[in-house]
Amino acid sequence: MADSIVIIxxxxxxxxxxxxxxxxxxxxxxxxxxxxxxxxxAGKTTIINILCGVLKPTSGFVSINGxxxxxxxxxxxxxxxxxxxxxxxxxxxxxxxxxxxFGDLYAVDKHTFRARCNMLFERLALAKDAKxxxxxxxxxxxxxxxFILALIHDPQVIFLDEPTVGMDPQSRHVVWDFIRELKRExxxxxxxxxxxxxxEELCDRVGIIDHGKMIALDPPRTLISKNDVGNLExxxxxxxxxxxxxxxxx
Amino acid sequence: MxxxxxxxxxxxxxxKTVRDSAVLFLIFLFPIIFVFTFxxxxxxxxxxxxxxxxxxxxxxxxxxxxxxxxALSDTKILNLNIYVDDQTAQNDLSQGKIQAVILxxxxxxxxxxxxxxxPDDPSRWINTTLTLYLDKGSLIATQAIxxxxxxxxxxxxxxxxxxxxxxxETAHLVKAKEMSAFEFMAPGMFTFASIFIIxxxxxxxxxxxxxxxxxxxxxxxxxxxxxxxxxxxxxAIIALxxxxxxxxxxxxxxxxxxxxxxxYAFTFFLLTVFSFSNVGFGLIVATIAKTPGAASGIxxxxxxxxxxxxxxxGASLSSSVQVASRFVPSYYVxxxxxSLFLRGAAITSQTVLFDLMVVSASCAAILALGVTFYxxxxxx
Numbered sequence: 001m002a003d004s005i006v007i008i009x010x011x012x013x014x015x016x017x018x019x020x021x022x023x024x025x026x027x028x029x030x031x032x033x034x035x036x037x038x039x040x041x042a043g044k045t046t047i048i049n050i051l052c053g054v055l056k057p058t059s060g061f062v063s064i065n066g067x068x069x070x071x072x073x074x075x076x077x078x079x080x081x082x083x084x085x086x087x088x089x090x091x092x093x094x095x096x097x098x099x100x101x102f103g104d105l106y107a108v109d110k111h112t113f114r115a116r117c118n119m120l121f122e123r124l125a126l127a128k129d130a131k132x133x134x135x136x137x138x139x140x141x142x143x144x145x146x147f148i149l150a151l152i153h154d155p156q157v158i159f160l161d162e163p164t165v166g167m168d169p170q171s172r173h174v175v176w177d178f179i180r181e182l183k184r185e186x187x188x189x190x191x192x193x194x195x196x197x198x199x200e201e202l203c204d205r206v207g208i209i210d211h212g213k214m215i216a217l218d219p220p221r222t223l224i225s226k227n228d229v230g231n232l233e234x235x236x237x238x239x240x241x242x243x244x245x246x247x248x249x250x
Numbered sequence: 251m252x253x254x255x256x257x258x259x260x261x262x263x264x265x266k267t268v269r270d271s272a273v274l275f276l277i278f279l280f281p282i283i284f285v286f287t288f289x290x291x292x293x294x295x296x297x298x299x300x301x302x303x304x305x306x307x308x309x310x311x312x313x314x315x316x317x318x319x320x321a322l323s324d325t326k327i328l329n330l331n332i333y334v335d336d337q338t339a340q341n342d343l344s345q346g347k348i349q350a351v352i353l354x355x356x357x358x359x360x361x362x363x364x365x366x367x368x369p370d371d372p373s374r375w376i377n378t379t380l381t382l383y384l385d386k387g388s389l390i391a392t393q394a395i396x397x398x399x400x401x402x403x404x405x406x407x408x409x410x411x412x413x414x415x416x417x418x419e420t421a422h423l424v425k426a427k428e429m430s431a432f433e434f435m436a437p438g439m440f441t442f443a444s445i446f447i448i449x450x451x452x453x454x455x456x457x458x459x460x461x462x463x464x465x466x467x468x469x470x471x472x473x474x475x476x477x478x479x480x481x482x483x484x485x486a487i488i489a490l491x492x493x494x495x496x497x498x499x500x501x502x503x504x505x506x507x508x509x510x511x512x513x514y515a516f517t518f519f520l521l522t523v524f525s526f527s528n529v530g531f532g533l534i535v536a537t538i539a540k541t542p543g544a545a546s547g548i549x550x551x552x553x554x555x556x557x558x559x560x561x562x563x564g565a566s567l568s569s570s571v572q573v574a575s576r577f578v579p580s581y582y583v584x585x586x587x588x589s590l591f592l593r594g595a596a597i598t599s600q601t602v603l604f605d606l607m608v609v610s611a612s613c614a615a616i617l618a619l620g621v622t623f624y625x626x627x628x629x630x
Contacts, residue, residue: 052469053469082466084466089463090463093262097265100258101259101262105258105471106470106471149466
C-alpha cells in the first residue's frame with residue numbers, strides 16, 4: 001500500500017509459552033478507518049499495545065508514519081492517541097482537570113488546549129459535566145471522557161480499543177458519530193471491537209483476528225459478499241466454526 | 251525535561267491528596283491525632299538499665315576528686331569521659347554525645363578535707379559547689395542523673411549524713427524540668443508524620459497501575475525522568491505541608507523552642523530530604539505489591555521499623571534496640587532535630603552535620619533503589 005501510515009510486518013508476540021500474535025502483517029492507509037475484529041483474547045489489544053510502544057514484540061517490525069515504534073517510540077507517541085479498553089481516568093479529578101492533565105502531558109499550549117477542550121466536550125456531550133468530579137460520572141460518560149483524553153492533542157493516528165464497550169446505546173451513537181467526524185478530518189483510526197455491527201457501520205476495512213492470527217482482511221462488504229453470508233458475524237462463524245462473542249457467554 | 255509535564259503530575263498528585271479523604275486522613279490527620287493522643291498519654295520510660303555518658307571537667311587542685319571519680323564509676327551506670335576544657339565538654343553535650351557534664355571545682359579537695367577534719371562543725375567547713383550540666387534533649391537523663399550524682403557525693407562524705415560542704419548545683423535543671431514529656435518527643439513527631447508518605451506512595455502507584463492510569467500515562471510522550479521527577483516533587487511538597495501542620499500543632503500545644511528561623515528552615519530542608527527515602531520505600535512496596543490492599547500490608551514492613559526505632563516512639567527502648575535504630579534514616583532525622591530544638595546545638599555542629607550527611611546519603615540510596623526497582627515494573 002503506497003500511502004500506508006501504519007505498517008505491521010511479521011509480528012509475533014509470545015507470553016512465555018502462549019503465542020498471543022502469530023506472524024501478523026498489516027498495512028493501514030492514511031485516513032483509513034480500520035477495524036480489528038475478534039473475540040476476547042484474540043490478540044487485538046496486544047497489537048494496539050505494541051503499536052503504541054508499551055509492549056515489545058517478540059519479533060517483527062512495526063512503524064507509524066515512517067517511524068520505527070521500537071526505536072523511535074517517543075516520536076511516535078507525539079502523534080498517536082490511544083483510548084484504552086479500560087476506562088482509565090482519575091476519579092478525584094473533574095473531567096476538565098483530567099483533560100488538562102493529558103493536555104499538559106502532551107505539552108499542548110493553553111490556547112490550543114482551550115479550543116480543543118471546548119470542541120471535544122461539546123461534541124461528546126460532556127460540556128455540562130466538565131467541572132464535575134468523574135467519580136460521579138456514569139459508565140458511558142467515563143468512556144466518553146476517556147475518548148476525549150485520547151484526542152486532546154489532536155493526534156494523526158488514533159487507536160480505539162473497544163471504544164464503546166459497556167456503553168448505553170445513546171452514548172454509543174454519540175461516539176460513532178464522532179468517529180465518523182474524525183474520519184472526515186482525514187484521521188487514521190484503528191479500532192478494535194467485538195461488536196459486528198460497529199465494525200460494519202464504521203470501518204473501511206476489517207481484519208478478523210483469532211488466536212493471534214489474521215484470518216481475514218477486507219472491506220466489510222467484500223468479506224460478506226466473498227463468503228456469501230449475511231453479515232460479519234457469519235463471516236467469523238464460517239472461518240472459525242463459532243460465534244465471536246461465544247467466550248463472553250460461557 | 252519538559253516542565254509542563256512535571257508540573258502537571260505535581261498538580262494531579264496534590265489534588266488527589268486534598269480530595270481523597272483516605273489519603274488526607276492518613277497523611278495529615280492521622281499523624282496529628284496520633285501525636286496529640288500519644289504525647290498526652292505517655293512519657294517514655296522503662297527498658298533496661300541504661301548507661302549514661304558523663305563528661306568530667308576536673309579543676310581540683312588536690313587529689314580528692316579521684317575519690318569522687320572512682321565512686322561515680324563504681325555506680326556502673328555512669329561512663330566517665332574526662333575533658334580538659336569546658337568548651338569541648340559543652341559542645342559534646344549540646345550535640346548529645348554525652349548526657350551530662352560535672353564540673354569539679356578547684357577547692358574540692360580542700361572542702362572535703364575541711365569536712366573530714368571537723369565533720370560535726372559546719373563553721374569550719376570550706377563550702378564548695380559541683381556544677382552539673384544536663385542534656386536537655388533527654389528526658390531520662392535529666393531525671394535520672396542528678397539523684398545518682400547526689401547519692402555518690404553523699405557517699406564520699408559520710409553515709410546518710412547531712413548537711414555537707416559539698417553542694418551539687420544543677421545548671422539548666424530548672425529549665426529542663428519545666429519541659430514536659432511532650433516537648434521531649436516533639437522532634438520525633440516531625441519524623442513520625444513524614445513516614446506515612448510510604449503508604450501514600452505505595453497505594454498511589456499500585457492503584458494507578460491497577461486502574462490502567464500508569465499505562466495511559468506511559469502512552470504519552472512523558473519520559474521516565476519527567477514522570478519520576480513529578481512524583482518525587484509532589485511528595486516533597488506534601489512532606490513540607492505535613493511538617494508545617496505538625497509544627498503548627500506542636501506550637502499550639504506549647505512547644506516553642508528557642509531557635510532562630512535558620513533552624514526552622516533547616517528542619518524543613520531535612521524533612522524534605524527525608525521524604526525522598528519514604529518515596530523510595532513506597533516505590534519498593536509498589537513494585538512488590540499487586541493490589542492496593544497488599545501495598546498497605548507490605549508498607550508496614552517499612553513503616554514500623556522507622557517508627558519504633560527512629561522517632562519519639564523509640565525514646566524508651568532498651569539500649570540494645572537503640573543500637574539497631576542506627577540503621578534507619580528516621581533516627582538521624584530525630585537526632586538532628588533533638589540536637590537543634592532541645593540541646594540548642596548549631597546547624598553547623600558536628601552531630602547535626604553528621605546526621606544530615608547520613609540522612610542525605612541513605613535517602614539518596616533508598617530513592618535510587620526504589621526508582622530502579624519500579625523502573626523495571628514501569629518498563630514491563
